[in-house]
Amino acid sequence: MATIHDVARAAGVSISTVSYALSGKRSIADSTRRRVADAAVSLGYQPHAGARMLAGTRTQIFALTAPLRHDTYAPAHMAFVLAVATAARRHDYDILLLTEDEATKGLSRVASSRLVDGVIVLDVSVRDERIALVQNLGVPTVVIGIPDDPAGLACVDLDFEAATRLAIDGLADRGHRRMALLGHPDEIYERGSNFPIRVRDTFLSHTADLGLPGRFSTSETDSGAVRAALDALLAGDERPTALIMHCQESVQATVLDHLRDRKISVPEDMSIISVGSTFDTTKFSPALDVIPLIPAATCDAAVDILVASLPDPPDPRVQYVAPEYRANGSVAPVPAP
Amino acid sequence: MATIHDVARAAGVSISTVSYALSGKRSIADSTRRRVADAAVSLGYQPHAGARMLAGTRTQIFALTAPLRHDTYAPAHMAFVLAVATAARRHDYDILLLTEDEATKGLSRVASSRLVDGVIVLDVSVRDERIALVQNLGVPTVVIGIPDDPAGLACVDLDFEAATRLAIDGLADRGHRRMALLGHPDEIYERGSNFPIRVRDTFLSHTADLGLPGRFSTSETDSGAVRAALDALLAGDERPTALIMHCQESVQATVLDHLRDRKISVPEDMSIISVGSTFDTTKFSPALDVIPLIPAATCDAAVDILVASLPDPPDPRVQYVAPEYRANGSVAPVPAP
């Protein structure tokens, strides 16, 4: 493995010149810079990570804490982990994965051993022990999701409130008055999971603000429960003409199956919007209008904030990512009575 | 942040004594060791990761390359990533996550910057560019899964062949002669995905060895396709009396739905064994007999091999994890004609 000394010798300069030529932190003659660069490439020089951490001030590593609970929806979770890693690489950062049982101990460990320059906290629930920890740890941190008390923290998340209003307004514009929201299992809300609650609350308040009746139901994820929840939501004379779904992929698929079985056609009899989905709703038949939760959008913003503030913690803030409506034909004007 | 000097001063010894007392690499008087340990704790001392990497020979970090393809089954994938991280922590190792588009470039980078002591390669497909790379890179590596050409590599995987035979033999012992295997989507086999192919081939060869008819079908994952595939598998006079499933959770759930719809009861009319599943088959109704793929078992073995061999690459080998049969009541003796 080539060291900086090897490069210096090959280029006929001192090691400090190599360092400056490669980092650009001092002006170096173009001819020298080129010689150094050539030598580095031809020797396959890679700076020793440990030496860099020791001498320099950066480690080029972020810690990512991504708890995996049994009720975590793995595909979405995975997409976020991946999006964070990809965003980090764009800034020349690697990702160190902290597991759940290591969440707090691991955070303290990597922070105080100065293994990482910063921390990215994923999938925050309303009460999250990691939040209190990073608030005290002093290590630069960015949170993806909005904790109950974001005091002192930089947080990034899709603007679920705006997304929900966008869905409702879009439906209202098409003449829909009776809307329903199908959500996650009860447990999710009870645990204080963040955005499902925000969607539910916004749905109820914004429909009320518009003077519209809004029906909401939770649902377990197995197909029987989904069908029952849907039937309940659609029961009675005043059947909703529009459905907003904020639930996982298999549940949305089951809903479409069940509507088909009940001969309720989309969008003729029922308009549907999928909110905050991380998967591709055009694979469904029919394809669904969606206000997606785009992991890359959120994670890019989060990493940008963190990188920009280094070596200091980012300024406290709650940064919302604007929602984006994607029409795929599952919304139609309300049918004539 | 306390350094080793602070600890040395607090304990009234030299820094080398602190180092030896903490690492145990030389004999230190018990009283001294205790004083050092106390000082370290009360100062909250954590060795500087960079300094350790530079001076020592270990970084206490493994790279994990875990590609995420669109057809990857995220929950299983996630479980493996988690199991690797957990196993690594037991040996005081952290996990650096390498993403797919970084697979080869990232591997070279972290290896030649000596950021990691070893590499764990997850989810190997038969032709995998990462394999050739780690074969040449010289960095200690362990592969989870069996590549086409494992030359020079240490590989760990569930013994899918033995698992498949175990399922067949168990059914044969109960008098079953007509068995069917429901597998993954075609694409998986075409891509050369490793273990689905091993299960399929073993199923076909072992049933043949026993002189039994073995029916095999692939299936897409959507419920319509699953039902069609199952109908095809069960068609004809000589309907199979037993079904082995080697497919993802939702497909297995659909199979049970469909059997129920067709009034085929389990296990009275049809015995079922789930092979190589990473999820809990007792949540189904009925609960299914299973020969599980236990991420922790495989990953523990993999990490053990890697840690044991450090700082050298592990001896080349293919280590199979023995399958384990879990009876949950979905297998019965073949019904009287």
Add this chain to the structure above:
DNA sequence: TCGAACTGTCGAAGCGCTTCGACAGCCAGC
């Protein structure tokens, strides 16, 4: 024309740790 201000390069210090060799003090065996 002279000093001030740059520009490009270098040497050396030092980041915090591990580890090697040295050595004082001790005990056991002759």
Add this chain to the structure above:
DNA sequence: GCTGGCTGTCGAAGCGCTTCGACAGTTCGA
């Protein structure tokens, strides 16, 4: 009582890098 071998501790070197201050050599304004 002396030697040889332990045991417990220390000082110092050095890992590979960044960065500070120094300093020739050059340019430019007064």
